Amino acid sequence: MAPPYASFVSELKEHGLLKSVSEVLHWDEQTQMPPKAAGHRGEQVALLAKMLHAKFTSPRFGDLLAAAEAALPRGAEIDSDEAVNVRETRRSYDRARKLPADLVEELARTGVLAQQAWAEARSKNDYPAFRPWLEKIILLKRREADCIGYASGNRYDALLDEYEPGATAADVKRTFDALRGPLVDLVRKIGQSPKKAPLEVLERQYPAAAQERLARAAAAAVGFDFGAGRLDTSTHPFCTGLGPGDTRMTTRYDERYFGDAFFGVLHETGHALYDQGLPAEHFGTPLGEAVSLGIHESQSRMWENLVGRSRAFWRHFMPQARQAFPQALAGVSDDDWHFAVNDVRPSFIRTEADEATYNLHVMLRFELEQAMLSGEVGAADVPAAWNERMKNYLGLTPPDDARGCLQDIHWSGGAIGYFPTYTLGNLYAAQLFEQARKDLGDLDAMFARGEFAPLLGWLRKNIHSRGKRYLARDLVRRVTGSDLSPEPLLRHLRAKAGELYGVS
């Protein structure tokens, strides 16, 4: 290893280490922090953001990066370790250099305070209390986008690029447009089918302690290492990697609804398996980081939906579920259960939505975010604009803002441009899963025997271990042989609709 590259990596790793400290603060804020600490936590987070930004954008680090670039051997493989770490750091460095320190610090501080305000506003169904915070965040994010710049003329691209490097709003729109028509059509046909899922079986009494035991058992069975991670409760479920050996996920338990926690934990487990599969020796460098949020989401959606809602999965887990909930599951057939956990119908809450309508929730947010950034929709108009789109896409009007535009944590933390990665994740998941089936053979037979290691091994090899070696779109092409397409997801949804609702 040449000295310039080694010095560069050493500095980069120290930056990654400090960044992982701020992830501990974030996890603590969401799961442990007492309410009166929010102000102080905001100061801590802002200080770290300022220090991280200063460290990363310092001329000294710029020189190390330039020296590492210059020292790359002529004709080095473009996907060699050195080339990848230099290329991806250059991308982040150029981006970070465009952001003034005061903006970085202000965004970090506002993110903490606005999230506290959001949590309270949501619990009290009080949008006006949150509105000034959203206004402030929109202004800060516009300023951020304008600092970054966007050759395309669409301010959204500057923000989206942070979450899904290389993607543009126009790409996303094209993909979403190809998906929307067939999806709306399928959802309509399902709604008209006389067959209805026996949803009531999910709404019986499911004691939280038993839910937690079953969820932990499932997470461990698919491969989550509890010696290197945790599962806790929080208002908004999430998964975060605090460094090698420390991957933490959260959920929330509703004793009157089975679906939330169990599939939520499988979802976060998908994220966690990706995190636990990143190469620890590359921690702090792009080779130790996830490709993009879309690919991250593909992992969570695969385990939650493609694995967790399959007949084969429940062939293995149903006996455990019956032991955990002898009363709730008394008289519930395996078929009823399979139908209930695969129900498709429009609903208010994105995180509780089924595999099909979920994507319509995402499209709504994608459009609304673009309108907020362009100034077409102001913070005051968000509830009305939200409700109008809910009516158009899902035929529903939210009974209140808590079940409408206040439901998601993202905007309060400054995450605008993040939502499209959820549907990209669904699409990536379906396309990758089709390939895994081709490569591995009868996955269903394996799941039915409780064997999840072959699929996890395939993901480790093809996705997790690669870090940021390829851009998301290139990775998917490399693994599946095709560009991203809505067809695998539509095939999957149509097959289930055919089986359960007799439509396609």
Add this chain to the structure above:
Amino acid sequence: MAPPYASFVSELKEHGLLKSVSEVLHWDEQTQMPPKAAGHRGEQVALLAKMLHAKFTSPRFGDLLAAAEAALPRGAEIDSDEAVNVRETRRSYDRARKLPADLVEELARTGVLAQQAWAEARSKNDYPAFRPWLEKIILLKRREADCIGYASGNRYDALLDEYEPGATAADVKRTFDALRGPLVDLVRKIGQSPKKAPLEVLERQYPAAAQERLARAAAAAVGFDFGAGRLDTSTHPFCTGLGPGDTRMTTRYDERYFGDAFFGVLHETGHALYDQGLPAEHFGTPLGEAVSLGIHESQSRMWENLVGRSRAFWRHFMPQARQAFPQALAGVSDDDWHFAVNDVRPSFIRTEADEATYNLHVMLRFELEQAMLSGEVGAADVPAAWNERMKNYLGLTPPDDARGCLQDIHWSGGAIGYFPTYTLGNLYAAQLFEQARKDLGDLDAMFARGEFAPLLGWLRKNIHSRGKRYLARDLVRRVTGSDLSPEPLLRHLRAKAGELYGVS
């Protein structure tokens, strides 16, 4: 405020803010962190320690401090805000400048790893597994002491000064010597008394959930603000202040023994009340910090023992305790209970020891630490040296090292020179409490009515709000009119021994 002082304070507060981040890591490590994260956490903690040290000892900060010193008005009060912050920062600065960065970093990293090793060694009663860590820590702490220097010729002084500024081993020895004789004598007389506490009442079935409810109720009743703090469980109970609005304490529940958790929580609450009473506007500067560990301990011991084991306290809490534990407390008289929670008898575990013998545990550690630092006792000889002193002071031989020299967390984290502050705390507590009685009147009548605010207000005014304005010994003299003396503690212990055991 003069510009040089303002610049100095602003930099100092930023340092305090970053330091509070490392406190979050520490709390998390003790209460939440998965085992496989220890290595990464060690790196995080070491990085912050290195950064904090570099920031604090930088020539830039030295210049700011010197400018603030030079700008102090001639004839400024020596206890004015400015004079205090400058004086106490100079003390820490001069100390920190003597420590090389690599030693600071190594101490921080070793502290995390050795604590994990200690926890495992203790749970497996495996001293040899911990020995190499203790060896390493002794070497590092010797090096630290030698860097700091010690005019007295006693290496111990260099370490003690960090925990109890201004105190020396000779002072401590003198105080301990004055206490030891009367204490050993009193404990002997108590042992010979035919009256025995009905200890069995504490060893009944006390469900953990009910213990937690009662402990939380007691903490809240004496003044702990749960909106600005937490109570969790950990192997070694502790309390830590993560900044304004964020004071966290821990305990552990033993369902077959009442005393541990309840009095443990009162103890940590005493620390927490101090932390919650520090002036938030001075956070990050000496005026926002506790005087010394001895004074900190005086607060915990006052609430645990002088308040929490008094008849008056239980006059108020016994009805709640009876509701919480209807079975365990059936047929237990108030007198039996009072006697049981005030039992005095030699035992193995310091944290579970009674008010009197506790101090003999501390004296043992104080002597052993000095012997380890001087080289007179090596890590291999620690168990034997420990057991020999236990026999001499308490007449007991520990059945194993887990109940002997492995019982405390302190050494594993690098805290050598810390233990004497526990007995100093007991002495300070008794002396301050006598004064509070003089100033406030019939405290017992107040406690019996559940009124703890007058005592807390007195502590807020005389101790908490003052931060580091005075050195511990000066503060005590200022508040009580006398130098520290073993007499108030001996008076308190003799009075109880007279009442319960008929000896004095």
